[in-house]
Amino acid sequence: MSENVREKAEQTVALVDEVNAVVLPEPADAGAVVSLSEADAPVGEEIRSRMDEIDMGDTNSIVAFGSAAQAELQEISQAMLQDVRNKDVGPAGDSLRNIVTTIRGFSVSELDVRRDRSWWEKLIGRAAPFAKFTAKFEQVQGQIDRVTDDLLRHEHTLLKDIKSLDLLYEKTLAFYDELALYIAAGEEKLRELDEQIIPAKEAEVEATPEDEQVMAAQELRDLRAARDDLERRVHDLKLTRQVTMQSLPSIRLVQENDKSLVTKINSTLVNTVPLWETQLAQAVTIQRSAEAAAAVRDANDLTNELLTSNAKNLRDSNKMIRQEMERGVFDIEAVKQANADLIGTIQESLQIADEGKARRAAAETELKKMEAELRDTLASAKAKKTGLGDTASTSVPKG
Missing domain, CATH: 1.20.5 (Single alpha-helices involved in coiled-coils or other helix-helix interfaces)
Structure with missing residues (x-):
């Protein structure tokens, strides 16, 4: 691993600790919606302001009731959607697997140039020279460097995702609370309609002259239809709030997975990869030492053979020379x-x-x-x- 990547990995440790230290708030009183009568003054004021958004004579105001609360959440969700959907968890996991595959492909047995070749190597006439294996080791080192660079990029991307998910969680929780206000406002409006507005309209219809009762009755039916639309809208808001509540732990689960993966990547970069490189370097060095020892052994064996051979040749030659020296010009x-x-x-x-x-x-x-x-x-x-x-x-x- 290059020194630059190592320094960046060590610098990222602080960021990893920072994101792991973040504690997200839990939704208060899950499932509870405070009615206007039970709400304190500030909350009651918020509920009334949302009730004012309802115009029973305008169907669009009923259909769009509560949609404003979702606008900011949609902006954040849409900004994150592509990153969250195509998040680099998969590629990061692939990079980790690539490192493992690369290391497993590094066979120390191939270092031995005197090993018995496999039947396949014999078939294709391929040897296992140490120089070729050293070149392969250099390729492994290059692959590790490239993968560590990729892992570092994945780590930064995941850290960015975690922070974005923090914001998404906060906005989702705010939307969850906002939905409670809209639901309370809708229920309060329905209560007013059932207890005050519709009964008053019914009384008005009854008091209307007979020639005008048709129009008044139609207005009453429209009011009751609008009331039913509002009830359905409040029901949809309740369902949306339930789904929103379920999304909160989902966001946290994704975050926890991202945090775990970031921690694993950081540990791999800071601890595992240097250890692998050390072990690989040791494997090559040990084999080089073995090759040197084998060369020394071969040299010693050759020296011993030369000494033995030369001593024998000297003995034979000396015997022949001495015999010839001791002979006369003519044998007796x-x-x-x-x-x-x-x-x-x-x-x-x-x-x-x-x-x-x-x-x-x-x-x-x-x-x-x-x-x-x-x-x-x-x-x-x-x-x-x-x-x-x-x-x-x-x-x-x-x-």
Whole structure:
């Protein structure tokens, strides 16, 4: 709620106390009409002045008898009619309900951005970001400000209505008392007609010559008709006075309702709305704190993960590096294997050489053998051809 509205609401507290302190007077001697014979001098004078308004020869004066008392009341009623009929009680109640609806629409659960999304949110792919909710809170604040402005206007309107109803009540009560004077004046006039004027007129008719009795009798009938009209008019005034008496508590009831609503509006503006704003601000602040704590927790978790991971990596790396540092240029096993392979190679070479030498020696022997066999075969073949042989020139020389 804006500071301006808060100041105006606090200033209105005095006006609320003022209208609540007003005590409206009660009608005196409800239902009693003081007759002229029982009235004191001032009241008797008022009754006589109203009796003078009646002209038994003028029907309009009888029909309009007592209407002057209602003129001022009608002016006040007509001035208030539109305001009273379309009074801002309804809109004021709507404004209060709007505040409640606005606050109920503020769901703190939506602050949690890590909450499980509803099936509808999953269906439409909508998340619940904190920034979006903060914007919604700002909208709620704006709605509260607008509604409080409306409530303040309704409150001033109702205060004006209450004061107007005070005036209406006073004028209605005055009209109620005025009707008692007119009723007393009418009843007194009827008494005069029944006891004095009509009997005198009847006597006058009887004393009138026969040729003039028709006109005199007509005047008597007119007088009696006017008397009956006055009686009906007095009866209507009595009914009007009864209805007026019933309207007095109705006006007070409307006033009490207005006063209650004004008190409620003022309490809402001064006490409830600031409390709601405080609670909403706390809700947002608490959630922000929770978000900050979650961020710190995530940072700490990440730090712990990094420390653990780095320590493990350092251990593995250090082990590998130290192992490589402690190794020679050549592993002894590799040297032993290479030496064994070299020895095996040399031995195999010597073995192959010995085998080759033995094969060559055997081949040499075989060659000599084959050569001797060849010489012998050739010698035998030549001897068969000559029969004697030529030892000197055909023999194969020994190798």
